[in-house]
Amino acid sequence: MPTTEPVTELDTRYSEPGAAPAAWGEARETLAGAEVFWLTTVRPDGRPHVTPLLSVLLDDVPVFTTGARERKARNLAANPRVVLTTGTNALSHGLDITVEGTARRVQDQAALTRIAEAYTEKYGSDWTFTARDGALHHADGGAALAFEVAPDTAFGFRKGAYSQTRWRFRAR
Template sequence: MDDPITTLDARFSDPGAAPTTWQAAVEVLENAQITWLTTVRADGRPHVTPLVAVWLDGALHFTTGPEEQKAVNLAVNPNVVLTTGTSAWDRGLDVMVEGPAVRVTEAAQLARLAGAWRGKWTGQWQYEVGDGAFRNDVGGTALVFAVDPAKVLAFGKGTYTHTRHVPRG
């Protein structure tokens, strides 16, 4: 998502507060070390788990093993929420990305994403590309998903703000 429509929800924001800019929300997504993924089980119960995500080309990307609960849930219901921020109540910015998770299988895009994972933190996330997925050095497979945001919520703390970013059109 680029250049979204940005609105402040005054009901949940300090008087006179300005909305969180799209650039500030993206910066949180780009720099997050841990992101929490919420999926929905077949019986409707939520499933939440921490993972490493990468922001690239206006979408948030994550991986999961094909047998993991995340993958099982996504096969039934692709709708997810990815959440990141800080656990402090009086400072920082929390950001939530909502949208459907779509599997990435195209080799050139997977190669770009593998490079993005390698470039994050200290380079400890090393993936190779093969058969429409990531492969790691111990022979494991990681399916790659992209979430093109249907909505992004940003919650500023200290000066409290509740900002909504949605795609244009």
């Protein structure tokens, strides 16, 4: 995500009276700390495809991986628009985050090495990758493509004291 702060807006239609917008810093912490995310892509025929996955935040940019033959990768080849979502299943507390944007494949060796390190640091040794040939390779022989999500808009849904925050990003 851009290193500059996004424009923050509170949507009063979906917020309790007196609610304040969530700070982008809190959203960033939520994205960095979340373990499970939901990725929505669009199939070539226009139907949505939603799947859980792991993601890391690298330089304020959400990054996820997928196998080259998986439905996600095939969908992204036809349409790179995505929604990445995380949060809690609780109704009384928490901040759910939705990031709408464009998935861009990462192939740079130095960037892939950093992504591999971030996955191991966040998820442990079961998620150790070696970066080479434009992909991340697991010890079991599997390979994954890495994608960063360049955001257009993100939403924060605060629960308990309900509020909805919108963050608008400038083009990178």
